[in-house]
Amino acid sequence: MKLKLLLTGNELMTGDTLDSNSAMIAKMSLDAGIQVNYKATVSDDLDQLVSEISRLSESSDVLIVNGGLGPTSDDLTAEALAIAMNVELEEHPVAIKHLVEWCTKRNYGLSEANRKQANLPKGVEIVANASGSAVGFKIRLNDCLIVCTPGVPHELKTMMAQEILPQLSELLPNTHQPKRVRFRVFGYGESNLQELISKTYPDWPDQLELGFRASMPLLELKLKVDHLKDHALLNDWQAKIKALVGAHIVTDDNRSLAKVVIDLLAQQNKTITFAESCTGGKIASLLTEVSGASNVFEAGFVSYSNAIKTSLLNVSGIDLAEQGAVSETVVRQMLSGALKASGAEVGVSVSGIAGPNGGTDDKPVGTVYLAWGSQTSMQARAFYFPGNRIFFQQIVSALALDLIRRDLLGLEEAPIYFKERKSPN
Amino acid sequence: MKLKLLLTGNELMTGDTLDSNSAMIAKMSLDAGIQVNYKATVSDDLDQLVSEISRLSESSDVLIVNGGLGPTSDDLTAEALAIAMNVELEEHPVAIKHLVEWCTKRNYGLSEANRKQANLPKGVEIVANASGSAVGFKIRLNDCLIVCTPGVPHELKTMMAQEILPQLSELLPNTHQPKRVRFRVFGYGESNLQELISKTYPDWPDQLELGFRASMPLLELKLKVDHLKDHALLNDWQAKIKALVGAHIVTDDNRSLAKVVIDLLAQQNKTITFAESCTGGKIASLLTEVSGASNVFEAGFVSYSNAIKTSLLNVSGIDLAEQGAVSETVVRQMLSGALKASGAEVGVSVSGIAGPNGGTDDKPVGTVYLAWGSQTSMQARAFYFPGNRIFFQQIVSALALDLIRRDLLGLEEAPIYFKERKSPN
Numbered sequence: 089m090k091l092k093l094l095l096t097g098n099e100l101m102t103g104d105t106l107d108s109n110s111a112m113i114a115k116m117s118l119d120a121g122i123q124v125n126y127k128a129t130v131s132d133d134l135d136q137l138v139s140e141i142s143r144l145s146e147s148s149d150v151l152i153v154n155g156g157l158g159p160t161s162d163d164l165t166a167e168a169l170a171i172a173m174n175v176e177l178e179e180h181p182v183a184i185k186h187l188v189e190w191c192t193k194r195n196y197g198l199s200e201a202n203r204k205q206a207n208l209p210k211g212v213e214i215v216a217n218a219s220g221s222a223v224g225f226k227i228r229l230n231d232c233l234i235v236c237t238p239g240v241p242h243e244l245k246t247m248m249a250q251e252i253l254p255q256l257s258e259l260l261p262n263t264h265q266p267k268r269v270r271f272r273v274f275g276y277g278e279s280n281l282q283e284l285i286s287k288t289y290p291d292w293p294d295q296l297e298l299g300f301r302a303s304m305p306l307l308e309l310k311l312k313v314d315h316l317k318d319h320a321l322l323n324d325w326q327a328k329i330k331a332l333v334g335a336h337i338v339t340d341d342n343r344s345l346a347k348v349v350i351d352l353l354a355q356q357n358k359t360i361t362f363a364e365s366c367t368g369g370k371i372a373s374l375l376t377e378v379s380g381a382s383n384v385f386e387a388g389f390v391s392y393s394n395a396i397k398t399s400l401l402n403v404s405g406i407d408l409a410e411q412g413a414v415s416e417t418v419v420r421q422m423l424s425g426a427l428k429a430s431g432a433e434v435g436v437s438v439s440g441i442a443g444p445n446g447g448t449d450d451k452p453v454g455t456v457y458l459a460w461g462s463q464t465s466m467q468a469r470a471f472y473f474p475g476n477r478i479f480f481q482q483i484v485s486a487l488a489l490d491l492i493r494r495d496l497l498g499l500e501e502a503p504i505y506f507k508e509r510k511s512p513n
Numbered sequence: 514m515k516l517k518l519l520l521t522g523n524e525l526m527t528g529d530t531l532d533s534n535s536a537m538i539a540k541m542s543l544d545a546g547i548q549v550n551y552k553a554t555v556s557d558d559l560d561q562l563v564s565e566i567s568r569l570s571e572s573s574d575v576l577i578v579n580g581g582l583g584p585t586s587d588d589l590t591a592e593a594l595a596i597a598m599n600v601e602l603e604e605h606p607v608a609i610k611h612l613v614e615w616c617t618k619r620n621y622g623l624s625e626a627n628r629k630q631a632n633l634p635k636g637v638e639i640v641a642n643a644s645g646s647a648v649g650f651k652i653r654l655n656d657c658l659i660v661c662t663p664g665v666p667h668e669l670k671t672m673m674a675q676e677i678l679p680q681l682s683e684l685l686p687n688t689h690q691p692k693r694v695r696f697r698v699f700g701y702g703e704s705n706l707q708e709l710i711s712k713t714y715p716d717w718p719d720q721l722e723l724g725f726r727a728s729m730p731l732l733e734l735k736l737k738v739d740h741l742k743d744h745a746l747l748n749d750w751q752a753k754i755k756a757l758v759g760a761h762i763v764t765d766d767n768r769s770l771a772k773v774v775i776d777l778l779a780q781q782n783k784t785i786t787f788a789e790s791c792t793g794g795k796i797a798s799l800l801t802e803v804s805g806a807s808n809v810f811e812a813g814f815v816s817y818s819n820a821i822k823t824s825l826l827n828v829s830g831i832d833l834a835e836q837g838a839v840s841e842t843v844v845r846q847m848l849s850g851a852l853k854a855s856g857a858e859v860g861v862s863v864s865g866i867a868g869p870n871g872g873t874d875d876k877p878v879g880t881v882y883l884a885w886g887s888q889t890s891m892q893a894r895a896f897y898f899p900g901n902r903i904f905f906q907q908i909v910s911a912l913a914l915d916l917i918r919r920d921l922l923g924l925e926e927a928p929i930y931f932k933e934r935k936s937p938n
Contacts, residue, residue, distance in 0.1 A: 100552075101539060101549055101550075102539055102540070102543055102548070102549075103535065103537065103538070103539030103540040103549075104536075104540075104724070104726050105536075106532070106533055106536050107531070107532055107535075107536075108531055110528070110532075111528035111529075111530075111531050111532075112528065113528070114526060114528030115527065115528035115529075118527055123526070124527075124528075125526075125556070126553070126555055126561065127526070127552075127553070127554035127555075129535075129551070129552035129553075129554070130551060130552075136551070278583055278584065278585055279583070279584035279585060279624060279626040280624065282585040282586065282626055283624055283625070283626050286586075299523050299524070299587065301529060301530065302665065304665075362794075362815075364794075367798075367801075368797050368798050368802070368806065368810075368813075369787075369789075369795065369796070369797030369798035369801060369815065370794065370798040370801075372793055372794030372798075372815045373792075373793050373794035373795040373798045373906075376793025376794060376817070376906075377793070377902070377903060379867075379868070379870065379902055382818070386817050386820065386821045387817060387818065387825060388793075388794055388814075388815030389812075389813075389814065389815070390787075390797045390801070390812060390813030390814070390815070391811075391812055392806070392807055392810050392811050392812060392813070393807070393812065395811065396811045396812040396855065399854070400812060400854065429824070429825065430821065431820075442801075444804055445804065472619075472620070474619065476667065477804055478667070478802060479644075479667065481798075481801075508620075510620065512620060
């Protein structure tokens with residue numbers, strides 16, 4: 089089934105509003121087994137609306153038009169559909185009844201502007217709006233079912249769930265039952281993961297769709313099949329990919345990396361601390377964005393200057409002077425000091441050069457040292473993430489959480505980024 | 514000038530990703546005086562891409578294609594453009610040079626997958642990508658300039674600003690000289706600022722466009738005129754709005770709130786510290802995202818538990834027990850302790866209930882106390898921001914920076930949020 093979307097609204101065209109409605113329609117449709125095939129977006133412009141309705145109705149089985157059902161002069165969907173269908177607008181009895189009831193319930197009179205919302209193309213059938221004044225409506229044109237829907241997100245959502253999707257599902261062949269699996273991966277870039285998979289499995293099955301999405305600093309890997317007969321195949325390949333990508337898979341259940349770390353800490357009844365220099369509080373912030381962080385986290389330290397590294401975390405002034413703040417010795421001492429001051433069982437410390445200034449030949453911008461683990465079992469290592477400041481802080485913060493995740497899982501095997509992100513010196 | 518967009522990506526079609534790139538292109542273009550006229554979105558499907566490139570190039574002066582430049586098999590933009598143009602793909606010398614340099618700098622070899630990114634339609638001109646591996650490229654087809662751009666947002670942003678918009682601006686007629694002013698405002702919501710302005714200035718001039726954009730937790734207010742003859746009018750109204758909204762305007766020069774605070778601190782030769790509980794490191798993180806933060810920031814404390822508030826910041830255990838961690842006494846002691854431990858001249862401390870759990874009748878979720886200023890001139894106050902956890906952390910972190918901004922400016926007048934965001938108890 090070819091499902092296309094036509095979105096209308098000046099605010100979508102100027103970029104003042106992010107288009108979340110089309111994503112909602114797409115996700116809800118996909119759950120019902122129908123993939124959106126195409127989206128067009130236009131401003132509140134009558135000519136563009138008319139021509140897009142005509143054009144898209146010729147190449148789709150279902151066209152959902154979203155927006156432009158309101159009472160104001162820039163709401164043009166009904167008028168545009170009438171022109172495209174070559175019919176008149178007329179007051180629709182079901183629509184006017186809905187509007188009168190809507191206003192009565194709220195103790196205000198029906199305004200002229202509201203009454204306009206009942207002026208619909210001749211021949212349309214009403215699609216009920218359980219939570220707003222603007223009814224939806226549908227009609228066939230060029231073998232395409234056109235459904236006009238309101239732009240208010242919660243009204244659209246209810247209408248999709250209660251009215252539209254049940255009807256569309258009836259039009260589907262019942263063998264079409266898509267299923268998908270999503271992995272969140274840390275350590276692989278899109279291209280090296282793609283290469284690993286194509287080299288390992290040159291004979292990838294046609295029915296199995298493989299997709300990637302950069303969800304910085306993690307990568308999302310998706311497997312998808314469209315039909316019930318391929319569900320077993322999906323399960324097989326889910327296991328194969330799990331074996332191949334191994335512990336670089338952070339989760340296949342939609343939790344964030346921070347949430348995975350919090351859950352591991354809670355299971356092991358441990359608390360965590362952070363001593364952050366170049367990440368400036370971002371690691372603690374990522375963790376505390378998750379509700380429940382307080383069960384596993386008591387204290388974090390942002391030790392931005394050398395003097396503070398000494399006074400707060402007891403880092404040796406001599407080592408700072410001789411080896412520099414960005415060094416293995418210093419991050420080990422930072423972590424040790426943070427563990428002591430916080431009483432936490434495990435932690436991560438970070439010191440690096442976020443840039444754009446501060447780099448040297450020896451330690452260029454992007455160089456960073458991390459120490460992680462506990463007082464008795466601490467590891468440390470230099471990494472290299474050249475790029476801009478925000479990117480650097482994001483990826484290093486995620487790296488810190490991933491290192492502690494691996495530590496908590498007791499993994500022996502080195503992650504690929506030990507090699508790929510090795511510091512140049 | 515007719516500017517159209519073609520967006521490609523399965524993740525845009527499934528609704529897994531909200532399309533923020535097209536909004537970014539639209540906003541940046543509008544600032545340069547060019548309005549996006551149409552958007553089409555397709556999945557990573559070669560046939561659809563080819564037909565949309567051909568169709569849209571026939572009806573636009575400029576077509577920006579976004580996405581599909583990556584190294585994987587679902588990145589199809591170059592191939593689609595080659596088919597639409599009826600030319601071959603060939604390795605482009607500038608592109609391959611960029612890729613080799615990119616990989617060399619990161620100490621890894623050029624993979625086959627990466628090399629594919631240099632395989633471009635014959636005849637294209639390269640559009641430099643300052644921050645990513647995938648170069649952009651452009652070429653003319655059917656009197657339309659087609660520009661292919663990367664899907665990674667920060668790469669796209671840099672390319673738009675440095676490469677694409679300067680070229681498009683040259684194509685504009687020179688009587689049409691849009692100019693706009695943007696204020697970043699903290700403390701006002703869109704509807705109350707709109708009301709203040711319409712009440713104060715009922716006779717708003719037609720040529721002057723007034724716009725708002727929620728840029729959470731700040732609000733952006735925009736004034737815009739389209740023609741050179743109205744530039745003087747814009748200057749007049751810029752002054753009027755400045756007088757009306759006063760110190761709630763954080764900046765009219767595009768700096769972030771954190772950057773404004775850093776600049777004030779540097780001018781006054783002061784350093785700052787933070788003692789954060791419910792914001793969990795976010796205030797420090799906002800500040801340290803800005804290059805130059807190290808000149809004014811040495812230490813931050815994330816004191817999440819009561820025990821740490823005492824051991825690290827010397828908060829009285831008795832006061833914690835009697836008044837609770839979310840109290841004026843405790844935030845004053847937290848700030849005092851942080852100032853002492855860090856040696857900073859000014860600071861902010863925060864303790865509140867981010868939710869979703871932990872609220873009481875007396876102190877519901879959303880209650881937060883802040884203390885700000887110096888040891889000798891400290892203020893403290895309770896505020897109330899009901900809403901979800903992430904929203905709460907964002908707005909309270911911005912509030913902390915705004916309070917210290919007002920303190921550094923020596924403002925006497927109380928901001929409106931002292932009244933509007935007063936704690937209920």
